[in-house]
Amino acid sequence: MNNLTGLIVKAISGFYYIEAADTLYECKARGVFRKKGITPSVGDRAEITVISEEEKTASLDQILPRKNTLIRPPLANLDRLFIVSSLSEPSPSTLIIDKITAVAVEKNIEPIVVLTKSDLADPSELLEIYRRAGITAMSYSIHSPGDKDRLVSLLKGKVSAFTGNTGVGKSSLLNSLFPELEIETAEISRKLGRGRHTTRHSELYKVGGGYVADTPGFSTVDIERYEVIMKDELAFCFPEFRDYLGECQFSTCSHTCEKGCAVINAVKEGIIPESRHNSYKAMYDEVKDIPEWEMKKRGKNGSGTI
Numbered sequence: 314m315n316n317l318t319g320l321i322v323k324a325i326s327g328f329y330y331i332e333a334a335d336t337l338y339e340c341k342a343r344g345v346f347r348k349k350g351i352t353p354s355v356g357d358r359a360e361i362t363v364i365s366e367e368e369k370t371a372s373l374d375q376i377l378p379r380k381n382t383l384i385r386p387p388l389a390n391l392d393r394l395f396i397v398s399s400l401s402e403p404s405p406s407t408l409i410i411d412k413i414t415a416v417a418v419e420k421n422i423e424p425i426v427v428l429t430k431s432d433l434a435d436p437s438e439l440l441e442i443y444r445r446a447g448i449t450a451m452s453y454s455i456h457s458p459g460d461k462d463r464l465v466s467l468l469k470g471k472v473s474a475f476t477g478n479t480g481v482g483k484s485s486l487l488n489s490l491f492p493e494l495e496i497e498t499a500e501i502s503r504k505l506g507r508g509r510h511t512t513r514h515s516e517l518y519k520v521g522g523g524y525v526a527d528t529p530g531f532s533t534v535d536i537e538r539y540e541v542i543m544k545d546e547l548a549f550c551f552p553e554f555r556d557y558l559g560e561c562q563f564s565t566c567s568h569t570c571e572k573g574c575a576v577i578n579a580v581k582e583g584i585i586p587e588s589r590h591n592s593y594k595a596m597y598d599e600v601k602d603i604p605e606w607e608m609k610k611r612g613k614n615g616s617g618t619i
């Protein structure tokens with residue numbers, strides 16, 4: 314019996330495809346996972362026992378501890394989340410970008426903001442906002458080889474995923490980066506009338522010295538709907554607020570409107586970007602009345618996973 318540790322790169326109808334020792338093994342999960350309520354996920358590190366080297370089959374014995382999970386699309390151990398937003402047509406929403414960056418930060422995923430269509434609008438104002446927020450941001454034009462090189466360099470040695478809404482150029486960005494993958498675009502699926510019926514599954518592809526998740530239809534709406542940050546954790550998900558937390562006049566400060574709030578003072582001084590604080594306030598308002606048990610019911614801590 315040969316025991317190996319590998320990476321789940323694909324999951325389809327009860328079968329898991331696990332890359333271990335440069336070989337792709339087809340694995341069936343043992344019943345023990347169902348009993349424990351664990352659903353192995355793409356991105357999981359797993360221990361397997363090889364059944365047949367010839368047929369490349371193995372049994373999936375154990376899932377190793379996870380760094381993080383996304384509920385939809387189901388992905389584990391993501392290192393970087395690229396948030397694709399267009400500078401024009403449609404114009405960017407800092408609220409959506411900030412919601413996604415906050416969820417990423419909470420899950421210990423590095424958010425990277427990618428601003429497409431830089432030929433249609435000036436990216437400098439948004440780039441400055443995210444620079445001040447301590448979040449990596451870059452503009453991206455499919456016509457610029459320099460942009461492509463920079464983005465690919467961010468994939469090396471990492472497991473990454475791309476999220477973005479219809480029309481922001483996510484599909485053309487992915488196809489310009491990885492033409493070999495022929496990633497099916499949300500736009501094309503819809504034209505063919507297959508969009509609604511497409512089974513959502515994630516798959517990891519080895520590209521640029523790392524792995525990229527192909528997550529059809531992975532829109533920011535999925536994150537907004539399934540990943541909620543509790544109000545007490547929210548301020549910590551805005552990296553540029555951290556230096557000021559604990560410095561407010563009141564220890565119960567919500568950093569939304571209080572007198573003597575160090576965060577608000579930093580906004581007034583122009584250190585914290587105003588749009589970021591506005592997003593924080595909007596997000597705080599959305600969750601402030603949700604009781605903790607309700608948050609748990611909404612899958613706050615994962616989707617019945619480990």
Ligand code: ZN
Pocket residue numbers: 561566567568569571573574575576577
């Ligand atoms: Zn405060």
